[in-house]
Amino acid sequence: MGAGGRTRHRRSALTRRLRTCVLVVKTRCCRVCVTTVGLLSLLGVCLSYLQDPPLPAPQHHSAATLLIWTHPFGRSGTLPDCYALYRIPGCTLTDDLRAYPHAEAVLIHHREVATGAAELPPEPRPRAQKWIWMNYESPTHTASLWRFEGLMNLTMSYRADSDIFLPYGFLVPRVRRDRGLQNRQPQVSRLLRPHLVAWVISNWSESHARVAFYYQLRRYIRVDLFGDAGRPVPEDGAGGSVVRLLRRYLFYLALENSQHTDYITEKLWNALRAGAVPVVLGPSRQNYEQFLPPEAFIHVEDFPTVRGLARYLLMLRRNPSQLRRHLDWRRSYSVRQPEFWAEHYCTACRAVRRSRGHTGVVKNLTRWFWL
Ligand SMILES: *[C@@H]1O[C@H](CO)[C@@H](O)[C@H](O)[C@H]1NC(C)=O
Ligand SMILES: *[C@@H]1O[C@H](CO)[C@@H](O)[C@H](O)[C@H]1NC(C)=O
Numbered sequence: 001m002g003a004g005g006r007t008r009h010r011r012s013a014l015t016r017r018l019r020t021c022v023l024v025v026k027t028r029c030c031r032v033c034v035t036t037v038g039l040l041s042l043l044g045v046c047l048s049y050l051q052d053p054p055l056p057a058p059q060h061h062s063a064a065t066l067l068i069w070t071h072p073f074g075r076s077g078t079l080p081d082c083y084a085l086y087r088i089p090g091c092t093l094t095d096d097l098r099a100y101p102h103a104e105a106v107l108i109h110h111r112e113v114a115t116g117a118a119e120l121p122p123e124p125r126p127r128a129q130k131w132i133w134m135n136y137e138s139p140t141h142t143a144s145l146w147r148f149e150g151l152m153n154l155t156m157s158y159r160a161d162s163d164i165f166l167p168y169g170f171l172v173p174r175v176r177r178d179r180g181l182q183n184r185q186p187q188v189s190r191l192l193r194p195h196l197v198a199w200v201i202s203n204w205s206e207s208h209a210r211v212a213f214y215y216q217l218r219r220y221i222r223v224d225l226f227g228d229a230g231r232p233v234p235e236d237g238a239g240g241s242v243v244r245l246l247r248r249y250l251f252y253l254a255l256e257n258s259q260h261t262d263y264i265t266e267k268l269w270n271a272l273r274a275g276a277v278p279v280v281l282g283p284s285r286q287n288y289e290q291f292l293p294p295e296a297f298i299h300v301e302d303f304p305t306v307r308g309l310a311r312y313l314l315m316l317r318r319n320p321s322q323l324r325r326h327l328d329w330r331r332s333y334s335v336r337q338p339e340f341w342a343e344h345y346c347t348a349c350r351a352v353r354r355s356r357g358h359t360g361v362v363k364n365l366t367r368w369f370w371l
Protein backbone atom coordinates (compact mmCIF):
# COMPACT_ATOMS: atom_id res chain seq x y z
CA MET A 1 0.00 0.00 0.00
CA GLY A 2 1.47 3.41 -0.97
CA ALA A 3 1.64 6.45 1.28
CA GLY A 4 -1.51 7.83 -0.32
CA GLY A 5 -3.31 4.59 0.33
CA ARG A 6 -2.28 4.62 3.97
CA THR A 7 -3.49 8.18 4.44
CA ARG A 8 -6.73 7.34 2.81
CA HIS A 9 -7.01 4.32 5.02
CA ARG A 10 -6.29 6.32 8.15
CA ARG A 11 -8.69 9.02 7.17
CA SER A 12 -11.48 6.58 6.54
CA ALA A 13 -10.76 4.89 9.84
CA LEU A 14 -11.02 8.26 11.56
CA THR A 15 -14.24 9.10 9.75
CA ARG A 16 -15.59 5.78 10.82
CA ARG A 17 -14.67 6.41 14.42
CA LEU A 18 -16.16 9.89 14.31
CA ARG A 19 -19.31 8.45 12.92
CA THR A 20 -19.36 5.83 15.65
CA CYS A 21 -18.75 8.63 18.11
CA VAL A 22 -21.78 10.49 16.89
CA LEU A 23 -23.76 7.30 17.34
CA VAL A 24 -22.36 6.83 20.82
CA VAL A 25 -23.28 10.40 21.67
CA LYS A 26 -26.75 9.81 20.32
CA THR A 27 -27.26 6.72 22.41
CA ARG A 28 -25.86 8.38 25.51
CA CYS A 29 -27.85 11.47 24.77
CA CYS A 30 -30.38 11.18 27.52
CA ARG A 31 -27.76 10.69 30.16
CA VAL A 32 -25.16 13.16 28.98
CA CYS A 33 -27.39 15.90 27.68
CA VAL A 34 -29.66 15.96 30.64
CA THR A 35 -27.13 15.79 33.39
CA THR A 36 -24.33 18.04 32.27
CA VAL A 37 -26.06 19.69 29.33
CA GLY A 38 -24.30 21.39 26.50
CA LEU A 39 -21.85 20.93 23.75
CA LEU A 40 -18.73 20.82 25.91
CA SER A 41 -19.68 17.66 27.70
CA LEU A 42 -20.72 16.07 24.44
CA LEU A 43 -17.37 17.04 22.98
CA GLY A 44 -15.73 15.55 26.07
CA VAL A 45 -17.43 12.25 25.46
CA CYS A 46 -16.33 12.40 21.83
CA LEU A 47 -12.72 13.22 22.63
CA SER A 48 -12.34 10.58 25.28
CA TYR A 49 -13.86 8.12 22.88
CA LEU A 50 -11.47 9.11 20.12
CA GLN A 51 -8.50 8.66 22.42
CA ASP A 52 -9.19 4.97 22.85
CA PRO A 53 -6.75 2.72 20.99
CA PRO A 54 -8.01 2.09 17.47
CA LEU A 55 -10.36 -0.83 17.17
CA PRO A 56 -9.86 -3.47 14.54
CA ALA A 57 -11.97 -2.74 11.49
CA PRO A 58 -15.48 -3.59 12.63
CA GLN A 59 -17.21 -6.34 10.75
CA HIS A 60 -20.31 -4.29 10.43
CA HIS A 61 -21.01 -5.26 6.90
CA SER A 62 -22.98 -8.43 7.34
CA ALA A 63 -26.45 -8.29 8.79
CA ALA A 64 -27.14 -9.59 12.29
CA THR A 65 -29.98 -11.98 12.91
CA LEU A 66 -31.77 -11.26 16.17
CA LEU A 67 -34.23 -13.89 17.29
CA ILE A 68 -37.17 -12.61 19.34
CA TRP A 69 -37.62 -15.62 21.60
CA THR A 70 -40.99 -14.62 23.08
CA HIS A 71 -43.32 -11.77 22.32
CA PRO A 72 -43.53 -9.61 25.46
CA PHE A 73 -46.82 -10.27 27.25
CA GLY A 74 -47.80 -12.58 24.41
CA ARG A 75 -48.63 -9.67 22.13
CA SER A 76 -47.28 -10.52 18.75
CA GLY A 77 -47.29 -8.22 15.79
CA THR A 78 -45.33 -7.63 12.66
CA LEU A 79 -41.65 -7.09 13.33
CA PRO A 80 -40.33 -3.63 12.44
CA ASP A 81 -38.08 -2.64 9.58
CA CYS A 82 -35.22 -1.14 11.60
CA TYR A 83 -33.78 0.82 8.74
CA ALA A 84 -37.03 2.35 7.58
CA LEU A 85 -38.07 3.33 11.11
CA TYR A 86 -34.82 4.17 12.88
CA ARG A 87 -32.14 4.22 10.21
CA ILE A 88 -30.52 1.22 11.88
CA PRO A 89 -28.98 -0.86 9.09
CA GLY A 90 -28.04 -4.52 8.95
CA CYS A 91 -30.71 -6.01 11.17
CA THR A 92 -32.64 -9.14 10.44
CA LEU A 93 -35.30 -9.62 13.07
CA THR A 94 -37.17 -12.86 13.27
CA ASP A 95 -39.59 -14.61 15.64
CA ASP A 96 -39.27 -17.91 13.80
CA LEU A 97 -37.71 -20.26 16.35
CA ARG A 98 -36.19 -22.33 13.55
CA ALA A 99 -33.68 -19.51 13.14
CA TYR A 100 -32.16 -20.41 16.52
CA PRO A 101 -29.11 -22.34 15.24
CA HIS A 102 -27.85 -19.39 13.20
CA ALA A 103 -29.14 -16.41 15.21
CA GLU A 104 -26.33 -14.14 16.33
CA ALA A 105 -28.34 -13.19 19.40
CA VAL A 106 -31.55 -14.20 21.14
CA LEU A 107 -33.71 -11.61 22.86
CA ILE A 108 -35.37 -13.14 25.90
CA HIS A 109 -38.13 -11.15 27.57
CA HIS A 110 -38.16 -11.97 31.27
CA ARG A 111 -41.87 -12.35 31.93
CA GLU A 112 -42.74 -15.31 29.70
CA VAL A 113 -39.82 -17.45 30.80
CA ALA A 114 -40.23 -16.55 34.48
CA THR A 115 -43.90 -17.51 34.49
CA GLY A 116 -43.30 -20.73 32.56
CA ALA A 117 -45.28 -19.56 29.54
CA ALA A 118 -42.10 -20.23 27.56
CA GLU A 119 -38.95 -22.29 28.03
CA LEU A 120 -35.44 -20.93 27.83
CA PRO A 121 -33.71 -21.67 24.51
CA PRO A 122 -32.04 -25.09 24.35
CA GLU A 123 -28.44 -25.71 25.36
CA PRO A 124 -25.80 -26.06 24.16
CA ARG A 125 -26.23 -22.78 22.40
CA PRO A 126 -24.60 -22.04 19.05
CA ARG A 127 -21.02 -20.81 19.44
CA ALA A 128 -20.71 -17.02 19.86
CA GLN A 129 -24.47 -16.58 20.16
CA LYS A 130 -25.50 -13.99 22.73
CA TRP A 131 -28.50 -14.20 24.99
CA ILE A 132 -30.04 -10.89 25.93
CA TRP A 133 -32.13 -10.55 29.09
CA MET A 134 -34.82 -7.91 28.52
CA ASN A 135 -37.12 -6.57 31.23
CA TYR A 136 -39.04 -3.33 31.77
CA GLU A 137 -40.69 -4.13 35.10
CA SER A 138 -39.19 -3.05 38.39
CA PRO A 139 -37.41 -5.58 40.64
CA THR A 140 -40.51 -5.72 42.87
CA HIS A 141 -42.50 -7.06 39.93
CA THR A 142 -39.78 -9.29 38.50
CA ALA A 143 -40.18 -12.85 39.71
CA SER A 144 -37.72 -15.74 39.63
CA LEU A 145 -34.62 -13.81 38.65
CA TRP A 146 -32.51 -16.73 39.84
CA ARG A 147 -33.61 -18.73 36.80
CA PHE A 148 -31.53 -16.46 34.60
CA GLU A 149 -28.31 -16.52 36.62
CA GLY A 150 -25.16 -17.44 34.71
CA LEU A 151 -26.97 -17.69 31.38
CA MET A 152 -27.17 -14.20 29.96
CA ASN A 153 -24.58 -12.28 28.00
CA LEU A 154 -26.23 -8.86 27.89
CA THR A 155 -28.90 -6.98 29.81
CA MET A 156 -31.48 -4.65 28.33
CA SER A 157 -33.72 -2.54 30.54
CA TYR A 158 -34.67 0.96 31.71
CA ARG A 159 -31.60 1.00 33.94
CA ALA A 160 -28.94 3.37 32.72
CA ASP A 161 -26.22 0.85 33.52
CA SER A 162 -27.74 -1.90 31.38
CA ASP A 163 -25.57 -3.21 28.58
CA ILE A 164 -28.30 -2.03 26.24
CA PHE A 165 -30.00 1.01 27.72
CA LEU A 166 -33.33 2.19 26.41
CA PRO A 167 -35.42 4.13 28.90
CA TYR A 168 -39.19 4.66 28.87
CA GLY A 169 -38.54 8.15 27.58
CA PHE A 170 -35.87 10.80 27.26
CA LEU A 171 -35.25 14.42 26.36
CA VAL A 172 -33.67 15.56 23.15
CA PRO A 173 -32.07 19.02 22.97
CA ARG A 174 -33.89 21.17 20.47
CA VAL A 175 -31.90 22.40 17.53
CA ARG A 176 -31.32 26.15 17.57
CA ARG A 177 -33.68 26.91 14.71
CA ASP A 178 -36.36 25.17 16.68
CA ARG A 179 -35.45 27.12 19.78
CA GLY A 180 -35.96 30.46 18.07
CA LEU A 181 -39.55 29.53 17.49
CA GLN A 182 -39.91 28.39 21.06
CA ASN A 183 -38.25 31.47 22.47
CA ARG A 184 -41.32 33.59 22.49
CA GLN A 185 -42.80 33.16 25.92
CA PRO A 186 -46.30 31.79 25.77
CA GLN A 187 -48.98 34.13 27.02
CA VAL A 188 -49.50 33.75 30.73
CA SER A 189 -53.13 32.91 30.06
CA ARG A 190 -52.04 30.00 27.86
CA LEU A 191 -50.25 28.39 30.77
CA LEU A 192 -53.52 27.98 32.61
CA ARG A 193 -55.55 24.87 32.04
CA PRO A 194 -59.11 24.06 32.99
CA HIS A 195 -58.29 21.29 35.48
CA LEU A 196 -55.85 20.94 38.33
CA VAL A 197 -54.58 17.41 39.15
CA ALA A 198 -55.15 14.09 37.36
CA TRP A 199 -54.11 10.58 38.21
CA VAL A 200 -54.50 7.59 35.89
CA ILE A 201 -54.08 4.33 37.76
CA SER A 202 -54.37 0.91 36.16
CA ASN A 203 -53.25 -1.35 38.99
CA TRP A 204 -54.81 -0.23 42.24
CA SER A 205 -53.26 -1.85 45.29
CA GLU A 206 -53.76 -0.68 48.85
CA SER A 207 -50.21 -1.85 49.61
CA HIS A 208 -48.65 0.65 47.19
CA ALA A 209 -47.05 3.81 48.58
CA ARG A 210 -48.76 5.71 45.79
CA VAL A 211 -52.24 4.85 47.06
CA ALA A 212 -51.34 6.04 50.57
CA PHE A 213 -50.07 9.26 49.02
CA TYR A 214 -53.27 9.72 47.03
CA TYR A 215 -55.44 9.27 50.13
CA GLN A 216 -53.49 12.03 51.84
CA LEU A 217 -53.33 14.41 48.91
CA ARG A 218 -57.05 14.35 48.22
CA ARG A 219 -57.68 15.65 51.71
CA TYR A 220 -56.26 18.98 50.60
CA ILE A 221 -56.80 19.25 46.89
CA ARG A 222 -59.10 17.90 44.22
CA VAL A 223 -57.61 14.94 42.31
CA ASP A 224 -59.45 13.60 39.25
CA LEU A 225 -59.05 9.83 39.25
CA PHE A 226 -59.01 7.79 36.03
CA GLY A 227 -58.47 4.12 35.24
CA ASP A 228 -59.22 0.99 37.29
CA ALA A 229 -60.44 2.82 40.34
CA GLY A 230 -61.82 5.93 38.68
CA ARG A 231 -63.44 7.17 35.53
CA PRO A 232 -62.42 5.54 32.23
CA VAL A 233 -59.84 7.44 30.21
CA PRO A 234 -61.68 8.99 27.25
CA GLU A 235 -60.64 6.98 24.18
CA ASP A 236 -59.36 8.69 21.09
CA GLY A 237 -58.74 5.43 19.25
CA ALA A 238 -55.13 6.41 18.53
CA GLY A 239 -53.49 5.20 21.72
CA GLY A 240 -52.59 8.72 22.77
CA SER A 241 -55.64 9.10 24.96
CA VAL A 242 -53.78 9.64 28.24
CA VAL A 243 -51.62 12.35 26.72
CA ARG A 244 -54.69 14.01 25.29
CA LEU A 245 -56.49 13.88 28.61
CA LEU A 246 -53.51 15.43 30.37
CA ARG A 247 -53.42 18.41 28.05
CA ARG A 248 -56.32 19.75 30.08
CA TYR A 249 -54.50 19.43 33.41
CA LEU A 250 -51.87 21.55 35.12
CA PHE A 251 -50.44 18.65 37.13
CA TYR A 252 -50.22 14.91 36.81
CA LEU A 253 -49.43 12.38 39.51
CA ALA A 254 -46.64 10.25 38.03
CA LEU A 255 -46.53 7.73 40.85
CA GLU A 256 -44.56 4.55 40.24
CA ASN A 257 -45.85 1.21 41.51
CA SER A 258 -42.58 0.64 43.37
CA GLN A 259 -39.46 2.67 44.08
CA HIS A 260 -36.23 1.56 42.41
CA THR A 261 -33.13 3.03 40.77
CA ASP A 262 -33.93 4.54 37.34
CA TYR A 263 -37.45 3.09 37.43
CA ILE A 264 -39.21 6.04 35.82
CA THR A 265 -41.96 4.93 33.48
CA GLU A 266 -44.24 6.26 30.78
CA LYS A 267 -46.33 7.93 33.48
CA LEU A 268 -43.76 10.69 33.72
CA TRP A 269 -43.11 10.95 29.99
CA ASN A 270 -46.82 11.08 29.13
CA ALA A 271 -47.22 14.05 31.47
CA LEU A 272 -44.25 15.86 29.97
CA ARG A 273 -45.51 15.24 26.46
CA ALA A 274 -48.84 16.70 27.45
CA GLY A 275 -47.24 19.78 28.97
CA ALA A 276 -48.51 18.94 32.46
CA VAL A 277 -46.09 19.30 35.38
CA PRO A 278 -45.50 15.84 36.87
CA VAL A 279 -45.63 15.27 40.61
CA VAL A 280 -43.39 12.25 41.01
CA LEU A 281 -43.15 9.38 43.48
CA GLY A 282 -40.41 6.97 42.51
CA PRO A 283 -36.66 6.94 43.06
CA SER A 284 -34.92 9.89 44.72
CA ARG A 285 -34.95 13.43 43.31
CA GLN A 286 -31.26 13.02 42.60
CA ASN A 287 -32.03 10.00 40.42
CA TYR A 288 -34.71 11.89 38.45
CA GLU A 289 -32.23 14.72 37.92
CA GLN A 290 -30.00 12.35 36.00
CA PHE A 291 -32.66 12.35 33.30
CA LEU A 292 -34.45 15.68 33.65
CA PRO A 293 -33.78 19.32 34.53
CA PRO A 294 -34.47 19.78 38.26
CA GLU A 295 -37.46 22.07 37.76
CA ALA A 296 -39.18 19.84 35.19
CA PHE A 297 -40.88 17.87 37.97
CA ILE A 298 -42.10 18.24 41.54
CA HIS A 299 -40.94 15.44 43.83
CA VAL A 300 -43.20 14.35 46.68
CA GLU A 301 -40.15 14.53 48.92
CA ASP A 302 -39.61 18.21 48.11
CA PHE A 303 -42.11 18.95 50.88
CA PRO A 304 -42.05 17.79 54.50
CA THR A 305 -45.81 17.21 54.39
CA VAL A 306 -48.37 16.31 51.74
CA ARG A 307 -50.29 19.38 52.87
CA GLY A 308 -47.29 21.56 52.00
CA LEU A 309 -47.18 20.01 48.54
CA ALA A 310 -50.90 20.62 48.01
CA ARG A 311 -50.49 24.26 49.02
CA TYR A 312 -47.62 24.64 46.58
CA LEU A 313 -49.73 23.30 43.69
CA LEU A 314 -52.55 25.69 44.55
CA MET A 315 -50.08 28.57 44.75
CA LEU A 316 -48.73 27.70 41.28
CA ARG A 317 -52.23 27.85 39.84
CA ARG A 318 -52.61 31.38 41.19
CA ASN A 319 -49.14 32.47 40.02
CA PRO A 320 -48.45 31.65 36.40
CA SER A 321 -45.05 33.29 36.62
CA GLN A 322 -44.07 30.73 39.26
CA LEU A 323 -45.64 27.96 37.22
CA ARG A 324 -43.54 29.02 34.26
CA ARG A 325 -40.40 28.04 36.15
CA HIS A 326 -41.54 24.44 35.79
CA LEU A 327 -42.20 24.76 32.07
CA ASP A 328 -39.33 26.89 30.77
CA TRP A 329 -37.10 23.87 30.10
CA ARG A 330 -39.51 22.94 27.31
CA ARG A 331 -37.92 25.58 25.12
CA SER A 332 -34.63 23.65 25.18
CA TYR A 333 -35.78 20.05 25.00
CA SER A 334 -38.38 17.92 23.35
CA VAL A 335 -39.68 14.63 24.73
CA ARG A 336 -39.17 11.25 23.04
CA GLN A 337 -40.85 8.00 24.02
CA PRO A 338 -39.42 4.88 22.37
CA GLU A 339 -42.04 2.64 20.85
CA PHE A 340 -42.64 -0.68 22.59
CA TRP A 341 -41.29 -3.03 21.27
CA ALA A 342 -40.18 -2.06 17.81
CA GLU A 343 -37.51 0.33 18.99
CA HIS A 344 -36.33 -2.13 21.61
CA TYR A 345 -35.77 -4.86 19.04
CA CYS A 346 -33.89 -2.53 16.73
CA THR A 347 -31.78 -1.04 19.51
CA ALA A 348 -30.87 -4.54 20.69
CA CYS A 349 -29.93 -5.55 17.18
CA ARG A 350 -27.71 -2.50 16.74
CA ALA A 351 -25.96 -3.32 20.02
CA VAL A 352 -25.37 -6.88 18.88
CA ARG A 353 -23.69 -5.71 15.71
CA ARG A 354 -21.54 -3.28 17.64
CA SER A 355 -20.44 -5.85 20.18
CA ARG A 356 -19.36 -8.43 17.64
CA GLY A 357 -16.30 -10.26 18.79
CA HIS A 358 -16.84 -9.32 22.45
CA THR A 359 -17.79 -11.98 24.92
CA GLY A 360 -19.19 -11.65 28.38
CA VAL A 361 -21.51 -13.12 30.94
CA VAL A 362 -23.90 -11.21 33.18
CA LYS A 363 -22.62 -11.79 36.69
CA ASN A 364 -25.20 -11.96 39.42
CA LEU A 365 -28.19 -10.52 37.64
CA THR A 366 -30.23 -10.48 40.87
CA ARG A 367 -27.75 -8.41 42.82
CA TRP A 368 -27.30 -5.94 39.99
CA PHE A 369 -30.99 -5.49 39.27
CA TRP A 370 -31.91 -4.94 42.91
CA LEU A 371 -29.07 -2.48 43.50
C1 LIG B 1 -50.41 -5.02 40.54
O1 LIG B 1 -49.96 -4.83 41.89
C2 LIG B 1 -49.83 -6.01 42.65
C3 LIG B 1 -49.43 -5.62 44.06
O2 LIG B 1 -48.19 -4.98 44.08
C4 LIG B 1 -48.78 -6.92 41.98
O3 LIG B 1 -48.68 -8.13 42.68
C5 LIG B 1 -49.18 -7.19 40.53
O4 LIG B 1 -48.16 -7.89 39.88
C6 LIG B 1 -49.43 -5.87 39.79
N1 LIG B 1 -49.92 -6.14 38.46
C7 LIG B 1 -49.38 -5.61 37.38
C8 LIG B 1 -50.04 -5.97 36.11
O5 LIG B 1 -48.41 -4.88 37.43
C1 LIG C 1 -22.63 -16.20 26.94
O1 LIG C 1 -22.87 -16.73 28.23
C2 LIG C 1 -22.68 -18.15 28.29
C3 LIG C 1 -23.19 -18.64 29.62
O2 LIG C 1 -22.53 -18.04 30.69
C4 LIG C 1 -21.21 -18.45 28.04
O3 LIG C 1 -20.96 -19.83 28.14
C5 LIG C 1 -20.86 -17.93 26.64
O4 LIG C 1 -19.48 -18.11 26.41
C6 LIG C 1 -21.23 -16.47 26.48
N1 LIG C 1 -21.11 -16.13 25.07
C7 LIG C 1 -20.64 -14.96 24.63
C8 LIG C 1 -20.61 -14.78 23.18
O5 LIG C 1 -20.26 -14.08 25.38
Ligand SMILES: *[C@@H]1O[C@H](CO)[C@@H](O)[C@H](O)[C@H]1NC(C)=O
Pocket residue numbers: 149364366367
Ligand atom coordinates in the same frame (compact mmCIF):
# COMPACT_ATOMS: atom_id res chain seq x y z
C1 LIG D 1 -25.56 -12.96 43.98
O1 LIG D 1 -25.39 -12.03 45.01
C2 LIG D 1 -26.21 -12.30 46.14
C3 LIG D 1 -26.12 -11.12 47.08
O2 LIG D 1 -24.85 -10.62 47.16
C4 LIG D 1 -25.75 -13.62 46.76
O3 LIG D 1 -26.53 -13.91 47.90
C5 LIG D 1 -25.92 -14.72 45.70
O4 LIG D 1 -25.44 -15.93 46.22
C6 LIG D 1 -25.21 -14.37 44.42
N1 LIG D 1 -25.61 -15.32 43.41
C7 LIG D 1 -24.77 -15.83 42.51
C8 LIG D 1 -25.37 -16.78 41.53
O5 LIG D 1 -23.60 -15.54 42.47
